[in-house]
Structure formats: structure tokens, C-alpha cells
Amino acid sequence: QVQLVQSGGGVVQPGGSLRLSCAASGFTFSTSGMHWVRQAPGKGLEWVTFIRSDGITKYYADSVEGRFTISRDNSKNTLDLQMNSVRPEDTAIYYCVPGDFWGGHFDSWGQGTLVTVSS
Amino acid sequence: DIQMTQSPSSLSASVGDRVTITCRASQNINTYLNWYKQKPGEAPKLLIYAASALQSGVPSRFSGSGSGTTFRLTVSSLQPDDFATYYCQQSYHTPPTFGQGTKVEI
Numbered sequence: 001q002v003q004l005v006q007s008g009g010g011v012v013q014p015g016g017s018l019r020l021s022c023a024a025s026g027f028t029f030s031t032s033g034m035h036w037v038r039q040a041p042g043k044g045l046e047w048v049t050f051i052r053s054d055g056i057t058k059y060y061a062d063s064v065e066g067r068f069t070i071s072r073d074n075s076k077n078t079l080d081l082q083m084n085s086v087r088p089e090d091t092a093i094y095y096c097v098p099g100d101f102w103g104g105h106f107d108s109w110g111q112g113t114l115v116t117v118s119s
Numbered sequence: 120d121i122q123m124t125q126s127p128s129s130l131s132a133s134v135g136d137r138v139t140i141t142c143r144a145s146q147n148i149n150t151y152l153n154w155y156k157q158k159p160g161e162a163p164k165l166l167i168y169a170a171s172a173l174q175s176g177v178p179s180r181f182s183g184s185g186s187g188t189t190f191r192l193t194v195s196s197l198q199p200d201d202f203a204t205y206y207c208q209q210s211y212h213t214p215p216t217f218g219q220g221t222k223v224e225i
Contacts (some may be wrong), residue, residue, distance in 0.1 A: 035178050035215075043188040045155075045163065045206055059214060095162055105153040106166035107174060 002026040002108040004096050009113030010085055016117075021080040022096030022110050030074040033100050036081050038092035039112075049081065050101045060100060064090075066105070086117045121145050121209050125218035132223060133177035136197045140221045142190045142207035154183055157220075158192045158203045166205075167192065197223070 008020040020036075036048040049058045049070040058070055070084040079096050096110040122145035134205050142152065150170035156162040165174045167183035170190055180195040194201055202225055207218040 009201075044220045045208070047217070050214070061214065081203070100210075102213055103151055103212060105165055105168040106155070106163070106208070107165045109164075112162055118222050 002098070004098070004108060004110035004111040006047040006096055006113040007092070009094070009115050011116045011118060012083075012094075013119050014030060014087060014117055015113045016086055018115060019087065020081040020094055020096075020113055020115070024079065024096075024098070025048070026099045027108075029031075029098075032076065034079045035078075035097045035099055035101075035106070036070065036098045037095045037097050037106070037109075038090075038096070040061065040089075040092045046092075052101070083115070086115075088117050091115060091117045120214060121148065121212045121216050123207055123209055123216050124220040125205075125207060125221045126223060129222040131165060131225065132197050133225070134197055138194045138197055138201075138223060140192045140199065140205055140207075140223075142185075142192070142218050143151045144188045144190075144209055145183060146212065147187050148209040148211035150186045151209055152183070152185065152190045152212065153208045154181075155208065156201075156203050163206060166189065192221075 003025045005023045012018045031053050035050045051070045053073050062075045067085045071080045093112040095112050099106050124143045124199050126141045135200040152169040152170045171183045181191050204220045204222045
């Protein structure tokens with residue numbers, strides 16, 4: 001079965017950096033697109049970023065463009081999110097989710113990792 | 120980005136009730152509409168995809184309908200485990216976007 005084990009959350013000061021990771025198993029990671037979706041405390045779901053299976057094509061939400069970088073290692077079945085210049089509004093639970101960028105649905109989710117941006 | 124608007128934002132219901140949640144898209148999204156259920160402290164769970172297809176393992180009391188800009192999620196007979204927040208999500212226009220959620224309370 002699909003397993004997505006996330007790590008790397010925590011507390012970071014505004015302007016700081018944090019790296020999230022997601023270890024995938026139970027499906028063919030190397031041919032799957034991957035997303036990060038976040039949820040601010042008590043709020044709804046917000047798509048953050050996507051990376052295609054080739055690791056080259058990437059898309060970002062306007063709110064994180066230029067600050068966050070998504071990457072993957074298909075030899076290790078891992079997905080990363082490098083978060084730089086973080087802001088208080090980046091405080092959220094971050095989920096890694098396999099799926100297509102267009103036309104698909106999210107049928108498996110990581111357990112989520114909490115990022116808190118606070119001084 | 121496509122705006123997804125759910126109504127109501129919350130509702131109170133009892134076990135055994137029939138409940139319907141509506142999701143409206145700001146543009147035509149054909150049938151590229153998915154529904155998720157989320158309980159506190161848990162990741163979202165896919166219930167319905169492509170507007171009306173029931174995800175494997177999801178009880179048949181859940182059903183979805185609609186196309187174009189208006190969609191509905193119906194629970195035919197609400198069970199205790201169904202008290203949760205429900206989200207719609209479109210995947211026809213990029214980026215994917217979610218509704219604001221509908222909280223179903225006792």
C-alpha cells in the first residue's frame with residue numbers, strides 16, 4: 001500500500017529556512033507527479049507546489065513563488081520542500097501528495113508535518 | 120485561479136439524516152471535481168472523484184453528482200463517523216483549487 005512518511009517540520013523564525021521531506025513507498029514514485037498541499041491552523045486546504053516525475057517541470061502557488069523550492073530524488077523515492085524567507089502566513093500543516101497536475105485526484109496523503117513560523 | 124465555493128459552510132444534522140453539500144466553480148470544470156473528508160488531526164481522505172465515482176472502500180451512502188459549475192455531495196443516511204469537514208477540489212484548470220470546506224456537526 002502507498003506510504004508517505006514526512007519529516008522536517010518545526011518552529012522557524014520569520015525570514016528563516018526549513019526543509020521538509022517525504023519518503024514514498026508502495027507505488028512507482030519515479031513515474032508519479034508529486035504535490036505539496038498545506039493547511040493553516042483551522043483553515044482550508046491550499047495547493048502549494050507540484051513537481052513532475054522527471055524532476056524538471058515544477059509549478060508554484062503565487063504565495064510561495066521565489067521562496068520555496070520543490071525537488072525529488074527518484075533513486076531514493078524522496079520528495080523535498082525547501083522553504084526560504086518564511087513568513088508567519090506560511091504556518092501550516094504541510095502534506096505531500098502524489099498525483100497529476102491536471103485532471104487527477106489525491107487518493108493518498110502523507111501524515112502531515114507542522115511548520116510554525118514565529119519569533 | 121478557479122474559485123470553488125461550498126455551501127453551507129457548516130451544518131448541524133443528526134444520525135440518519137440525509138445531507139447535501141453544494142460546490143460551485145467560478146468557471147466550467149466539466150466533471151473534474153473531487154470530494155474529500157477530513158476529521159480533526161487527520162489527513163484528508165478521498166471520497167468521490169470525477170464528480171460521481173466512488174473511491175474504493177468508501178461506503179455507498181456517499182454519492183456525488185453534477186457537471187459544469189455546480190456539484191453536490193450527498194450522504195444518504197448520516198453515520199457517527201461522518202461528522203467531519205468536507206472539501207471539494209477541481210482539477211480541470213491549473214492549479215488545483217479547493218473549496219473552503221463544509222463542517223458537518225451533530
